[in-house]
Amino acid sequence: MSTTEQRVAVVTGGARGIGAATAVRLAAEGRAVAVIDLDEAACKDTVEKITAAGGKAVAVGADVSDEAQVEAAVARIVAELGAPTILVNNAGVLRDNLLFKMSVSDWDTVLNVHLRGSFLMTKAVQKHMVDAGFGRVVNLSSSSALGNRGQANYSAAKAGLQGFTKTLAIELGKFGITANAVAPGFIATEMTKATADRVGMGFEDFKKAAAGAIPVQRVGEPEDIANAIAFFTGEAAGFVSGQVLYVAGGPLD
Ligand SMILES: NC(=O)c1ccc[n+]([C@@H]2O[C@H](COP(=O)([O-])OP(=O)(O)OC[C@H]3O[C@@H](n4cnc5c(N)ncnc54)[C@H](O)[C@@H]3O)[C@@H](O)[C@H]2O)c1
Numbered sequence: 001m002s003t004t005e006q007r008v009a010v011v012t013g014g015a016r017g018i019g020a021a022t023a024v025r026l027a028a029e030g031r032a033v034a035v036i037d038l039d040e041a042a043c044k045d046t047v048e049k050i051t052a053a054g055g056k057a058v059a060v061g062a063d064v065s066d067e068a069q070v071e072a073a074v075a076r077i078v079a080e081l082g083a084p085t086i087l088v089n090n091a092g093v094l095r096d097n098l099l100f101k102m103s104v105s106d107w108d109t110v111l112n113v114h115l116r117g118s119f120l121m122t123k124a125v126q127k128h129m130v131d132a133g134f135g136r137v138v139n140l141s142s143s144s145a146l147g148n149r150g151q152a153n154y155s156a157a158k159a160g161l162q163g164f165t166k167t168l169a170i171e172l173g174k175f176g177i178t179a180n181a182v183a184p185g186f187i188a189t190e191m192t193k194a195t196a197d198r199v200g201m202g203f204e205d206f207k208k209a210a211a212g213a214i215p216v217q218r219v220g221e222p223e224d225i226a227n228a229i230a231f232f233t234g235e236a237a238g239f240v241s242g243q244v245l246y247v248a249g250g251p252l253d
Helices: 017-028 040-052 067-080 104-132 152-175 190-198 203-212 222-233
Strands: 008-012 032-037 057-061 084-089 135-140 177-184 244-247
Touching (some): 008 017, 017 040, 017 222, 032 040, 067 084, 084 104, 152 177, 177 222, 222 244
Parallel strands (some): 032 057, 084 135, 135 177, 177 244
């Protein structure tokens, strides 16, 4: 790649929350960004924010758990922006319930979006990274990978992504590709707002209660996660691979 060429980044689940903040941040770092989400129209705000700041972005509608849609999305990105060499597997859903009440469909949905989706996206994008001799993969894990009541499906998926990340690092390292996981704690987004709704709490009270248990005494913002992702996707992070970084306002184990 010549120094004037722009690297192409793909951010899944980029319509809102952590994905939107990450897309905006990577564009500010000079990347051309493909913003993928279920509904192409929902990506409009993120794309407009990027282009208004002088950046380059396209909105792409795709369900990351659907193989044909993933392949079509990546082909479109190659045609419209160029070959992607940065991938952030961020798309996610919750279907929380205690194990004895968790339906098979709630299990399958969560495993499909997080794990199958990250597998399909990485498989489709890695060939472009191999061709370029450069790649950066960041997978969104979670503090829930350590176990969390009501999240048997989600914690299994997020722990699974850590194993997936380490294996990518081992297999793809020789092609100049790194793979790392960012594991957020409590971040204020629609996802945590939905959890507050489910437990019957106002979002402000819910955030205040969460902040009290976090060493830095605040909940995280999407930009806190985007900052960590920007580091892992940067040119300078080529010797950092197979790592899991908890970004949670304090230590977790
Ligand atoms: N918010 C938190 O506290 C928190 C904590 C730890 C990990 N995470 C993880 O960070 C990521 C982003 O979370 P968020 O809080 O911004 O969530 P969010 O619900 O605000 O946004 C998730 C986005 O993913 C999209 N999406 C869902 N299924 C999809 C699919 N099949 N294909 C394409 N797009 C799809 C949604 O439409 C949405 O725009 C998720 O992987 C989540 O599990 C979040």
